[in-house]
Amino acid sequence: MARQIRILLLGGDAALWVGLSSALGSRSSQIVVPKDVSLGDLAATARNIDVVCVVTNHADSDPCAPLRLVRQAGLERRTVVIASGADQRTAAEALGMGIGAYIVRGSTPDRLAMAITQVAEGGAFYDAPAASVLHGAEDAQANGSMMSAARALASALELKDTYTGGHAERVTHLAIRLAHSALLEDAMPSEALEAGFLLHDVGKIGIPESILNKPDSLSDTERRVLNTHPILGERIVAPLGFPECVRNVIRHHHERWDGDGYPDKLKGEEIPGAARLFSIADSIDAMTSIRPYRMPVTFEEAVSEVVLHAGKQFDPDLALLAQEVFLNAPIHLPVL
């Protein structure tokens, strides 16, 4: 059951307090608003506080001053920054300090509640527009900085999922190599396709950490909750205006050629090309990575394993192509 969240609110005004309590209305919470705070006070109250909300004002001569205070008190991972406007300097400094969440004032109460809840539970939350602000990209599509937005989102996920260090970048590299050789009509190499590869697991942001980082095997229900991440991911990127290939990779990268995958149990070429191609790269990287529950296999063994499962888990043509691309082995061409 959700327990009470204790919040220390620094800066801000009555309107924000009303908004905050309303946002958390259904979660029991206690909001402390001190008149004036010194480092000593902060360190002393830290033990009784779950989340510190710091409201920064870009009109101040030094908007980040209160943030440095929370950092000195060692509270940065438990801090939610509520920033006024699209203030790039504050965003950069705040994220550089390793604060737990960054949200722009003007976000809906529910998003704020989500950020606070995530941080209270030890997670992180970066408002998508805020994350792109950091990388100087306010509109993912308009100014061609889709990759910056995608990287920011992907790195938000890495903070949460301890087993996947560097996985997104590695798998993207493999999948792009395969895309360059495959030249599928709906998976032509492009920045958008790369963004899709990088963001394939972004839906895991919505999966409880107790499931993501569980060292033992998952129960049936836990497994089914984990398997909703492609659906959640598609919803997370939907408002950002990414092209279709991005949504296809995110939603369908766990489908299988034989129709036994998820979430939509698509079969064969019903599965978008970008997702068919990506699932091969994804499996190779998973097999060659160190995981707590098994030993990694060599790259060559992983590719052979993919070929072994061609026509079952993987697109048979793409599996053979992967063998050629990654192991430089000739493809056995069928006689026409």
Added chain:
Amino acid sequence: MTNDPAKVLVVDDDPDIRTIVGLNLTLAGMETGEAANGQEALDQLASGDWDACILDLAMPQTDGMTALRQLRDESRLNDLVVVVLSATSTPARAIEGMEIGAHAHLTKPFSPAAVAGIIQELIDLSPDERDKRRRSMLERATEMERLGMTTV
């Protein structure tokens, strides 16, 4: 309050939302059912012993607001916990739902893992406490609207 698992009906025309919310409730040890529109929800709620209902407001045929009005007319369902879902979060919308008798209002996108906690907390309250909380939230939302605030 009993020790039986809470029984929650998830009502949304979007099957993805039903799946995601339903699974997160199951993970929290609750029993769940699904309905794809307001009428289906009313039919299911009429039979069976439900503790709570998560109700999407925008649905084809009988929408959530209509269903909410009808189920509040059923005295047998007075103790049912109702959480409404919507894609917009204007205070006016929240006020409308809470006036009719919703206990909480969630705006999409919401954290699916948090829903079970919200439901459990509401179920654990007595009907009187629940109604008291609903009225105090209604006051706050009305205050927000008076201040002209649609967002935080």
